[in-house]
Amino acid sequence: MTYFPVVSARPEPVRIGLIGAGWMGAFHARSLALRIPGAVLVAIADPATAVAEELAAELGVALVTADPADLFADPEIDAVVIAGPARFHAQLSIDAARAGKHVFCEKPGALDLEELARVEEAVAAAGVHWQIGFNRRYxxxxxxxxxxxxxxxxxxxxxxxxxxxxxxxxxxxxxxxxxxxxxxxxxxxxxxxxxxxxxxxxxxxxxxxxxxxxxxxxxxxxxxxxxxxxxxxxxxxxxxxxxxxxxxxxxxxxxxxxxxxxxxxxxxxxxxxxxxxxxxxxxxxxxxxxxxxxxHDAYTDELADFAEHVRSRRDGAAAPDRGVPLTPxxxxxxxxxxxxxxxxxxxxxxxxxxxxxxxxxxxxx
Missing domain, CATH: 3.30.360.10 (Dihydrodipicolinate Reductase; domain 2)
Structure with a gap:
């Protein structure tokens, strides 16, 4: 039997870390690990490490931590998905952006406009992609x-x-x-x-x-x-x-x-x-x-859209065009x-x- 080597034309997947392994975070984790070919889930951060470890074991994710800062410091991670409690969204977005990570953040982006303004400043200074989880659009x-x-x-x-x-x-x-x-x-x-x-x-x-x-x-x-x-x-x-x-x-x-x-x-x-x-x-x-x-499909499609935008920034590819303004x-x-x-x-x-x-x-x- 002789196999012929084939060079894949598929671009490198976006390597994503998840922050928050609760109800919504776990669903996003399964989407990233199982349903989105353009993304790969490489790490999970949650103070409830037992919950995070159980989810990681289910999905074959090797890295678990209690501290999101570990994800921000990891040079192998392109982006993070923030699915923790709303009161932490703004600061996590700021810390991620300052570390050069692209950000998908569950709603709301912050609890007040001053907090959100600080997120905007950090994102603009870092030049990263920031997206919010308004899944209904998808x-x-x-x-x-x-x-x-x-x-x-x-x-x-x-x-x-x-x-x-x-x-x-x-x-x-x-x-x-x-x-x-x-x-x-x-x-x-x-x-x-x-x-x-x-x-x-x-x-x-x-x-x-x-x-x-x-x-x-x-x-x-x-x-x-x-x-x-x-x-x-x-x-x-x-x-x-x-x-x-x-x-x-x-x-x-x-x-x-x-x-x-x-x-x-x-x-x-x-x-x-x-x-x-x-x-x-x-x-x-x-x-x-x-x-x-x-x-179900909308939650998956919003993360697929996020991965495409991150890849376009990372690889210099054209950003996706959906015909109408879509990405929030x-x-x-x-x-x-x-x-x-x-x-x-x-x-x-x-x-x-x-x-x-x-x-x-x-x-x-």
Missing amino acids: ATDFLAARRDVAAGAVGTPQLLRSLTRDPGTGSIPHAAKVPQGTIFLETLIHDFDALNWFNPGAEPVSVHVTADALVEPSFKDAGFLDTAVVTLRYANGAIAVAEANFSALYGYDVRGEVFGSAGMVQAGRTTETAAVRYGAAGLSAETPRLNIELF GLEDARRALAIALACIESARTGATTAIVGASVAEARA
Whole structure:
């Protein structure tokens, strides 16, 4: 038997370190290790080293550490994925950028605009690629809707809607541990980015929030909110509504809609598949119960996009072109965060609140 040697034309994969081996971090780890040919997971950092070691053993990752600084100091690592708690996102991004690592950061990019400004400075000084985990952009139906907007299929956007209803059981046992503002900073921030993305070129101007603890009313006095409706105004006159609830009994429900002068486009569905059962009791369908079920491919595709951008920087290759602005960066992170912070203030006062710091000009003033 004679084998013929073949020189691979495939570029070297992007070598990535993961920070945070929790629920979302573990899913990202499996994507990097198993589902993205252009990337390889080489190290995992998490203070809970037993959890990190178990994940590493499952995926054949040789390097585990409790300290993210070890990833930043490793010359063999091209980039990091930050999937730890939100309060650490900004400083980890800064440290990674200063070490010359490209960064994929789960939302939010920071907890306030001053923190995010420091991230922007570090990223600009290092010249690295920084991307935020607004995965909804990568969902097939949301991307199709955005392409319709770009093609003029809906005309000028006039009314927009986005909603997130997390699956639940009618109670939230961990409500006491949920940081104040979470519904805006970590849940609705996805909706804010989707609305901004669906209304291209328009700056968000003001918000008015109605919010309450309807699932767990006993925690309201501690500042916990589990239900919110946000009315958002844009400089181009468009009116948007975003809503969220932490306990949808029927499953994970995420949808978006753009109504304009020439028509309407919708994205998202409440059923897991298009299959519907018809029986004596009526109609029924399976619904997704987890974010990694509803957005399985979107979570994977956003990391594949990240790897392509890192490789283009590393190897001098052309950056990927998706036909519409897709890859969410620091400007997108800032605009969504500015809306979330205005929502927190509006929920506190009950008044319409101006959005400050969303535009590039405001951020640099």
